[in-house]
Amino acid sequence: MINKLVADIKKKEAPIVVGLDPTLKFVPDYIKKSAFAEYGANLKGASEAIWEYNKGIVDAVYDLVPAVKPQIAMYEQFGVDGLVAFKRTVDYCKEKGLTVIGDVKRGDIGSTSEAYAVGHLSGVEIEGKKFYGFDEDFATVNPYLGSDGIKPFLKVCKEENKGIFILVKTSNPSSGEFQDRLIDGKPLYEHVAIKVNEWAEEVMGDDYSYVGCVVGATYPEMGAAMRKVMPKSYILVPGYGAQGGKGEDLKAFFNEDGLGAIVNSSRGIIAAYQQEKYSSFGERGYAEASRAAVLDMKEDLKNALRK
Amino acid sequence: MINKLVADIKKKEAPIVVGLDPTLKFVPDYIKKSAFAEYGANLKGASEAIWEYNKGIVDAVYDLVPAVKPQIAMYEQFGVDGLVAFKRTVDYCKEKGLTVIGDVKRGDIGSTSEAYAVGHLSGVEIEGKKFYGFDEDFATVNPYLGSDGIKPFLKVCKEENKGIFILVKTSNPSSGEFQDRLIDGKPLYEHVAIKVNEWAEEVMGDDYSYVGCVVGATYPEMGAAMRKVMPKSYILVPGYGAQGGKGEDLKAFFNEDGLGAIVNSSRGIIAAYQQEKYSSFGERGYAEASRAAVLDMKEDLKNALRK
Numbered sequence: 001m002i003n004k005l006v007a008d009i010k011k012k013e014a015p016i017v018v019g020l021d022p023t024l025k026f027v028p029d030y031i032k033k034s035a036f037a038e039y040g041a042n043l044k045g046a047s048e049a050i051w052e053y054n055k056g057i058v059d060a061v062y063d064l065v066p067a068v069k070p071q072i073a074m075y076e077q078f079g080v081d082g083l084v085a086f087k088r089t090v091d092y093c094k095e096k097g098l099t100v101i102g103d104v105k106r107g108d109i110g111s112t113s114e115a116y117a118v119g120h121l122s123g124v125e126i127e128g129k130k131f132y133g134f135d136e137d138f139a140t141v142n143p144y145l146g147s148d149g150i151k152p153f154l155k156v157c158k159e160e161n162k163g164i165f166i167l168v169k170t171s172n173p174s175s176g177e178f179q180d181r182l183i184d185g186k187p188l189y190e191h192v193a194i195k196v197n198e199w200a201e202e203v204m205g206d207d208y209s210y211v212g213c214v215v216g217a218t219y220p221e222m223g224a225a226m227r228k229v230m231p232k233s234y235i236l237v238p239g240y241g242a243q244g245g246k247g248e249d250l251k252a253f254f255n256e257d258g259l260g261a262i263v264n265s266s267r268g269i270i271a272a273y274q275q276e277k278y279s280s281f282g283e284r285g286y287a288e289a290s291r292a293a294v295l296d297m298k299e300d301l302k303n304a305l306r307k
Numbered sequence: 308m309i310n311k312l313v314a315d316i317k318k319k320e321a322p323i324v325v326g327l328d329p330t331l332k333f334v335p336d337y338i339k340k341s342a343f344a345e346y347g348a349n350l351k352g353a354s355e356a357i358w359e360y361n362k363g364i365v366d367a368v369y370d371l372v373p374a375v376k377p378q379i380a381m382y383e384q385f386g387v388d389g390l391v392a393f394k395r396t397v398d399y400c401k402e403k404g405l406t407v408i409g410d411v412k413r414g415d416i417g418s419t420s421e422a423y424a425v426g427h428l429s430g431v432e433i434e435g436k437k438f439y440g441f442d443e444d445f446a447t448v449n450p451y452l453g454s455d456g457i458k459p460f461l462k463v464c465k466e467e468n469k470g471i472f473i474l475v476k477t478s479n480p481s482s483g484e485f486q487d488r489l490i491d492g493k494p495l496y497e498h499v500a501i502k503v504n505e506w507a508e509e510v511m512g513d514d515y516s517y518v519g520c521v522v523g524a525t526y527p528e529m530g531a532a533m534r535k536v537m538p539k540s541y542i543l544v545p546g547y548g549a550q551g552g553k554g555e556d557l558k559a560f561f562n563e564d565g566l567g568a569i570v571n572s573s574r575g576i577i578a579a580y581q582q583e584k585y586s587s588f589g590e591r592g593y594a595e596a597s598r599a600a601v602l603d604m605k606e607d608l609k610n611a612l613r614k
Contacts, residue, residue, distance in 0.1 A: 133386025
């Protein structure tokens with residue numbers, strides 16, 4: 001999948017991933033009304049509304065971007081019904097040729113980590129046949145438990161040609177509480193990055209590894225340093241747009257050839273119609289507003305990388 | 308819920324949580340055959356088998372223990388159907404008066420962490436009404452992202468009188484890769500423990516906090532130290548039995564009054580019938596074998612704490 005992702009980034013000239021992180025606040029009223037009328041104003045109705053909303057956005061942007069990143073928490077909050085919407089979204093995006101990064105931030109040990117890897121990137125064996133649970137192309141993974149938590153994912157990545165993005169430095173203000181603490185003169189996140197690079201070398205694609213990492217856009221000074229420590233890993237960069245990151249801050253995350261990083265924007269794209277800038281699209285034009293926001297982001301990144 | 312948990316630990320004289328971490332290997336053939344015949348040898352059939360298996364164990368042990376801890380990864384591997392089995396298990400255990408600790412190890416930031424907290428410990432608002440997704444009593448949480456990841460859980464804990472157990476030191480061999488690294492002379496896990504104690508003081512129950520922690524049984528020397536750093540936090544101790552921990556290693560995790568810790572055993576209880584010691588129960592007696600294993604564990608802990 002990393003080879004396909006890199007190829008699609010080149011082809012579409014867009015190192016962009018659309019974060020499909022819906023909340024009911026983002027969903028236009030006309031979609032909610034129709035879903036609630038059909039299924040009730042409950043977990044099922046809300047999940048249907050979210051699926052319809054997602055579908056509209058995917059239809060409007062799938063030709064522009066290589067990948068989407070549904071954040072599973074936003075679906076899990078609606079319980080089992082929400083996870084049905086998550087699965088429908090994953091399947092639909094794959095049908096549309098998009099690479100799907102499941103932002104699940106799972107992390108556990110041994111057989112438990114294996115179960116997460118199997119559930120999200122592979123299939124569970126039942127009477128000798130493999131059945132796929134969620135079947136994303138990539139998953140995000142939390143490193144706090146060390147190699148025992150990561151190795152089951154590496155095994156599955158090799159078997160299925162799928163990938164993971166390991167959290168190195170997150171984009172939130174308090175990420176420094178633990179991640180920035182110095183150990184032997186280097187911050188914890190750099191120690192994690194060194195391990196990520198070791199894991200990355202174990203599972204190489206053509207030019208990049210199936211093992212990528214997450215480094216927040218809110219820390220541009222780290223971009224260049226992290227690129228050096230993990231030269232084979234794609235960096236998934238959250239925090240663009242709503243969280244404060246701008247295109248010009250992101251140059252250091254990329255290699256000279258414009259590859260090596262993919263930038264996520266969630267609400268900046270999916271709720272674009274609620275921003276003043278795109279308000280003329282109105283509620284019914286929410287998907288077209290998302291398309292306009294993607295085009296603007298593409299331009300912003302292109303300009304930043306050209307400099 | 309922490310008050311109820313402590314009261315039930317006293318009443319049942321059992322600081323024990325049964326880890327409901329099913330895999331198909333543990334499920335007796337007769338249960339699998341019947342579920343596959345009715346629903347097919349697929350994700351749905353497997354999930355039904357797991358639910359039937361869980362129900363048998365819960366029926367056999369609910370009067371002996373205060374709590375269960377379903378590991379969501381083991382359900383998530385069966386996709387949406389598996390999560391239906393997870394939810395049925397949560398609901399059934401609560402009906403039986405058990406405290407349910409959702410071992411979900413979630414951790415994210417801001418609104419995403421809030422979504423996890425809402426999905427697992429509270430309800431999502433739809434048209435002014437609250438709807439509960441998974442609705443466990445406690446959830447386990449990963450601290451790598453810092454306070455931004457924890458605070459949304461604290462808010463929900465206050466509103467719902469529910470609790471969390473934050474990972475401090477896990478029971479796996481490679482947990483030391485990051486958790487044991489020294490920062491200002493103290494291992495990372497101790498820095499996490501210091502923060503856990505701050506968070507714990509914000510959300511107090513009667514004697515203990517709604518904020519507990521996880522410290523693996525495989526590190527008995529840490530028990531006493533961690534008790535001191537986090538005097539108000541219940542310690543959830545995994546790693547008993549199958550992972551190598553024994554009752555006598557666990558004394559240091561407890562206060563003098565025998566409270567302050569709760570010990571998890573998963574496959575040592577739920578797959579007891581597959582051990583030589585309990586093999587006379589046979590497949591059809593798997594639930595009674597689990598009951599016998601709980602009684603033995605209770606005795607082992609009682610002896611260890613008496614010393």
